[in-house]
Amino acid sequence: MSVLSAEPPRLPAYRLNERYELVSLQRPGNAVPAATRQSSDAAPAWNAGLRSEKLGNGCEINLIDCLPAKDADGIVEGPPTFSISLFLEGEGSFSVENGRLQELRDGSLFLFHAPQPAWGRNQIRGGRRLRGVDFRFAPQSLEAVGLALPGDLGHGDSGSGAGATLLGRPLSDSLVRIAHETMGCPMRGVARRAFLQSKALEVLAHVIASSAPESRQPPYLKGRDRRLIEEAAEIVRQRYSEPWTIRLLARTVGLNERKLKEGFRQVLGRTVHGHLEATRVDAAKAFLTQHDLTATDTALAVGYSNPSHFAKIFRRNTGLSPNRWRRCQ
Numbered sequence: 001m002s003v004l005s006a007e008p009p010r011l012p013a014y015r016l017n018e019r020y021e022l023v024s025l026q027r028p029g030n031a032v033p034a035a036t037r038q039s040s041d042a043a044p045a046w047n048a049g050l051r052s053e054k055l056g057n058g059c060e061i062n063l064i065d066c067l068p069a070k071d072a073d074g075i076v077e078g079p080p081t082f083s084i085s086l087f088l089e090g091e092g093s094f095s096v097e098n099g100r101l102q103e104l105r106d107g108s109l110f111l112f113h114a115p116q117p118a119w120g121r122n123q124i125r126g127g128r129r130l131r132g133v134d135f136r137f138a139p140q141s142l143e144a145v146g147l148a149l150p151g152d153l154g155h156g157d158s159g160s161g162a163g164a165t166l167l168g169r170p171l172s173d174s175l176v177r178i179a180h181e182t183m184g185c186p187m188r189g190v191a192r193r194a195f196l197q198s199k200a201l202e203v204l205a206h207v208i209a210s211s212a213p214e215s216r217q218p219p220y221l222k223g224r225d226r227r228l229i230e231e232a233a234e235i236v237r238q239r240y241s242e243p244w245t246i247r248l249l250a251r252t253v254g255l256n257e258r259k260l261k262e263g264f265r266q267v268l269g270r271t272v273h274g275h276l277e278a279t280r281v282d283a284a285k286a287f288l289t290q291h292d293l294t295a296t297d298t299a300l301a302v303g304y305s306n307p308s309h310f311a312k313i314f315r316r317n318t319g320l321s322p323n324r325w326r327r328c329q
Contacts, residue, residue, distance in 0.1 A: 045069065049130070055193060058138030059200045063183055070126035077119045082142060084203055085110040086171055086179040087132035091125035094166060102168040107268070107278070109171045111207065114164035133182045135200050170269030172210065176278055177317060178203050184319040186328065228253045229263035233275060240279045241303040246272050280304070281317045288326045295322040 049066025087108045093101040094110065097118060102110065104124075124130060171179070182199045185192060232253045236244060249272060250260040264272045280302040287298045299310035314322050 055197045058141035060136045061196055062134040065131045067129050068124055068126045072124045075119055076122050080114050080116050081136055083112045083134055083136045084207055085134040086175055088179050089129045089131040091128045092123045094122055096120040096164045096166040102166055107171045109169050111167045118164040133179050135203055173270045173274035174206050180317050181319040225259055228255050229267045236276050237279050240283055244276055277313055281314055
């Protein structure tokens with residue numbers, strides 16, 4: 001995802017081709033250090049799980065869903081681009097040129113801008129599913145909406161290099177929804193292309209809106225409070241079937257309700273209820289694929305007493321009913 005202007009590190013090297021596939025590069029002196037010799041070749045798993053589609057009007061979309069067998073660490077070269085990457089699942093890190101590493105975790109957003117060919121380092125954790133969608137925009141498609149780069153990239157954890165910018169932050173609830181709807185689109189032909197074009201414009205609109213100066217807030221959380229927010233988020237991930245309320249979760253971790261609500265937005269980019277809902281939907285998908293449970297039993301297993309309410313939430317997050325989602329797997 002991160003993408004040579006300066007001399008890159010001596011690691012396995014790849015080039016992104018026109019279909020966004022990784023192509024191994026063999027260049028003199030590009031020996032692999034002993035510390036990285038156990039890393040697997042990233043290209044086979046990435047390419048096997050990749051679907052790339054050109055949408056017209058200077059936009060293209062790349063859907064990735066793969067499970068690398070081993071840790072992968074390598075250099076990736078790529079052409080000039082602006083991309084918005086929404087990762088629903090994954091673990092590792094990205095960097096651009098000699099910039100700071102940006103951590104990849106479940107629910108990560110990356111904004112990347114390279115006005116000229118650039119390189120970056122990708123580190124992907126093996127044994128962890130990597131799943132997400134990458135929207136790429138040519139200059140003419142950005143100019144059409146009045147977007148100037150890189151200043152309009154907005155706020156977040158920045159890892160800029162000599163000529164490129166990489167910015168990471170948590171996915172908002174809206175972007176999680178867009179990612180699910182995009183990856184779960186069952187349409188074909190012209191209808192599919194029109195739908196994906198609408199998603200590309202929608203994700204661009206959300207990024208522009210969230211990057212506007214009036215949407216930015218000064219840092220609020222101190223170290224202890226941030227740790228408690230992360231603890232609260234992990235409690236929800238581990239105990240998602242329990243009847244959590246904001247008051248109960250705040251009392252459990254020792255924060256007041258206002259700090260809990262504002263902290264979730266700052267740390268996770270989503271509300272407390274949005275985090276609980278997304279966690280339950282992810283758990284439901286695992287139940288639907290790994291266990292012979294009905295949609296009603298799945299609803300009860302993840303914490304919903306009303307199967308109709310569960311089905312509505314599941315469709316809102318994935319674009320499909322639970323039973324249809326199971327059939328598509």
